[in-house]
Amino acid sequence: MSRSTAGPEIERLIQLLARLPGLGPRSARRAALALVKKKDQLLVPLAGAMTVAAERILTCSTCGNIDTSDPCTICSDPARDTKTIVVVEDVSDLWALERAGAIKARYHVLGGTLSPLDGVGPEDLNIESLVSRCSTGEVAEVILAVNATVDGQTTAHVITDRLTGTPVRVSRLAHGVPVGGELDYLDEGTLAAAIRARTPF
Amino acid sequence: MSRSTAGPEIERLIQLLARLPGLGPRSARRAALALVKKKDQLLVPLAGAMTVAAERILTCSTCGNIDTSDPCTICSDPARDTKTIVVVEDVSDLWALERAGAIKARYHVLGGTLSPLDGVGPEDLNIESLVSRCSTGEVAEVILAVNATVDGQTTAHVITDRLTGTPVRVSRLAHGVPVGGELDYLDEGTLAAAIRARTPF
Ligand SMILES: [Zn+2]
Ligand SMILES: [Zn+2]
Numbered sequence: 001m002s003r004s005t006a007g008p009e010i011e012r013l014i015q016l017l018a019r020l021p022g023l024g025p026r027s028a029r030r031a032a033l034a035l036v037k038k039k040d041q042l043l044v045p046l047a048g049a050m051t052v053a054a055e056r057i058l059t060c061s062t063c064g065n066i067d068t069s070d071p072c073t074i075c076s077d078p079a080r081d082t083k084t085i086v087v088v089e090d091v092s093d094l095w096a097l098e099r100a101g102a103i104k105a106r107y108h109v110l111g112g113t114l115s116p117l118d119g120v121g122p123e124d125l126n127i128e129s130l131v132s133r134c135s136t137g138e139v140a141e142v143i144l145a146v147n148a149t150v151d152g153q154t155t156a157h158v159i160t161d162r163l164t165g166t167p168v169r170v171s172r173l174a175h176g177v178p179v180g181g182e183l184d185y186l187d188e189g190t191l192a193a194a195i196r197a198r199t200p201f
Numbered sequence: 202m203s204r205s206t207a208g209p210e211i212e213r214l215i216q217l218l219a220r221l222p223g224l225g226p227r228s229a230r231r232a233a234l235a236l237v238k239k240k241d242q243l244l245v246p247l248a249g250a251m252t253v254a255a256e257r258i259l260t261c262s263t264c265g266n267i268d269t270s271d272p273c274t275i276c277s278d279p280a281r282d283t284k285t286i287v288v289v290e291d292v293s294d295l296w297a298l299e300r301a302g303a304i305k306a307r308y309h310v311l312g313g314t315l316s317p318l319d320g321v322g323p324e325d326l327n328i329e330s331l332v333s334r335c336s337t338g339e340v341a342e343v344i345l346a347v348n349a350t351v352d353g354q355t356t357a358h359v360i361t362d363r364l365t366g367t368p369v370r371v372s373r374l375a376h377g378v379p380v381g382g383e384l385d386y387l388d389e390g391t392l393a394a395a396i397r398a399r400t401p402f
Contacts, residue, residue, distance in 0.1 A: 007269045009254050016247040020224075020232040027223035033293055034222050035251065036258050036267050046217040047251035050236065053210050054244045057237050066237055068208045092234050095207065184231075 010036065062133070064109030064126050066091050074098075074107060081105045083140040085133060087159065089113050089147060093183045097145060100191035105143075108133065113151040114158060122158055130159065134166045143198055144172040147182050160201050171198045211237065263334070265310030265327050267292050275299075275308060282306045284341040286334060288360065290314050290348060298346060306344075309334065314352040315359060323359055331360065335367045345373040 010032055018028035035043040059065070060072035067073055074080065074094075084105035088094050094107050110125045133139060142163060146152035160170050174197030177186065211233055219229035236244040260266070261273035268274055275281065285306035289295050295308050311326045334340060343364060347353035361371050376394035378387060387395075 007274065009250070009257055009269055010267070013247075013250045013254050016243065016250050019243055021235050022224060022228035022232060023221075029296065030223060030293065031221040032254075033267075033291075033296075036254060037292075039255055039258070042217065042220055043251055043255045046214075047248055047255055049210070049214045049217050050244055050248035050251065053214050053233075053237060054240055054248055056210055057240070066207055066211070066234075068210055073208065090234075091207075091238075092231065095230065095234075 062129075063107050064091070064111060064129075065094055065107060079104065082138060084143065085130070085139055085141070086143045086145050087130060088145050088183070089152065089155075090184075093145060093147075096184050096186065097191060097195070100188040100195075102188075102192045102195040103143075108142075110146075110155065113146065113149070113155045115151045122162075125155070127159060127162060131162050131166070134163055134168045137167065139168050141169045141171060143195070144170065144201060145183065145195075146172075148173075148177045149180060149182075156201065170201045172201045174198055263330075264308050265292070265312060265330075266295060266308060280305065283339060285344065286331070286340055286342070287344045287346050288331065289346050290353065290356075294346060294348075304344075309343075311347075311356065314347065314350070314356045316352050323363075326356070328360060328363060332363050332367070335364055335369045338368065340369050342370045342372060345371065347373075349374075349376065 014032045056068045062075045065072040087108045144156045173194040215233045257269045259271045263276045266273040345357045
């Protein structure tokens with residue numbers, strides 16, 4: 001891409017915006033221009049919100065969720081079922097399940113799926129920390145809310161193997177999640193139904 | 202949209218990101234999550250770039266371009282043809298012409314098009330400042346590089362009327378077949394214009 005002629009400050013803004021998912025070089029330019037035009041209404045507040053987020057956002061050392069406290073709001077919520085852990089690949093999946101109001105339990109964020117082709121092994125995911133959460137006797141059920149992809153299902157099998165011998169019951173989301181589909185793109189009704197109809201794994 | 206459960210800081214980030222062109226609520230959530238995950242590589246630099254932009258970006262009081270100096274880099278470039286002003290609707294059009302390397306002249310950013318239906322009249326655009334730039338005797342030609350839309354062409358006519366009596370020559374962009382364009386996909390008006398404006402081969 002050639003320069004915008006608007007100086008290095010805008011060039012840098014465009015380049016960084018283009019690294020956001022969903023924005024290519026052209027839409028990054030449009031976004032930068034919208035920001036600069038709406039300086040007081042959009043650019044200044046967004047710069048502030050990002051600075052606050054950068055200063056305050058933490059990863060929960062219990063479940064891997066993203067929040068401003070550690071343990072996170074969900075882990076420290078006394079109204080939630082502490083006997084059930086919903087295992088998700090990514091924080092976006094946790095958000096999707098919470099938006100669906102599918103279940104009021106705890107979560108465990110794996111941070112990805114096993115992917116031998118990409119060199120992602122069990123040690124790269126938060127699996128051991130899940131096993132130790134399941135070893136205290138407090139947890140009765142682990143719901144594997146992983147994507148219905150090959151890597152997701154491989155990950156589900158490996159976790160199930162690792163939890164053999166612990167007292168927890170392992171279940172997975174009901175079919176109803178389209179094969180190959182990603183949780184983040186599903187509607188709330190489908191997610192809620194899949195939680196309700198979960199089956200033993 | 203329901204909450205992300207990640208706290209008000211992330212909610213605010215998502216809401217502000219969703220106001221960028223090209224990002225809806227879903228992609229704003231993905232962008233926010235990408236930012237938070239890549240805190241040091243993306244969130245902190247972008248927050249910084251936005252803060253710098255907010256502090257330093259100005260609108261050129263001569264031409265309406267966006268830059269960090271006033272007059273802008275283009276208005277103060279001695280290598281540019283000062284006898285020609287290219288009139289554009291928006292800074293994004295100025296950027297597009299500069300990327301194309303189409304002409305090394307000065308610009309004038311109208312800030313929109315006349316749109317009676319949307320209540321945009323001549324007084325809402327930078328037309329009077331164009332007329333005064335054209336009254337000094339330094340400018341020989343005004344090129345109307347406005348969009349080939351009804352509003353764009355109405356705007357072109359109004360500007361042409363306002364410049365009657367000044368010594369400047371008014372021209373507009375040629376209509377024709379886009380470079381690389383296939384005739385089969387062009388509308389009849391474009392094809393007819395391209396035939397009328399045919400050039401010796
Ligand atoms: Zn947590
Ligand atoms: Zn200027």
